[in-house]
Amino acid sequence: MPIQCSVDLVPGLSTTPVWRKWLLTATIAAAAAGAAVLYIFDPARCAIYPVCPWHSLTGWDCPGCGTLRAIHQLTHGNLAAAWRLNPLAMALLPAGCWLALRELVWQAAGKKWPGLVTRPVFGWALAVITVVFGIVRNLPGFRI
């Protein structure tokens, strides 16, 4: 008797291993729990969140500084405040949501949507943009 190693949401369609579906479910649950925690506990006022090691060591904001506070503002519908706290993270959020949704559909239904990063140049461009943002946001007069 063959060993069952996949879950078929549509019988005969999916060949995704069971562990990947559990991992996907756990990831979605963790993301929802994280969003709920960020909604309830303001990172600007609660000390339950980790501090940025780069900011602690240098006093400068890294490209990710302000992201938790921005997501807190976003969960409360304050898009402008979220943008002020970390515009790069807010600009990348739709792409991140697209990639997460794409992965979800691929794992759940076996359908692969078009990718955003189809060539290596996109990854390199994102790396350069992130580094430039990390430098510019610490320049005098550019506190973003």
Ligand SMILES: [Zn+2]
């Ligand atoms: Zn940081």
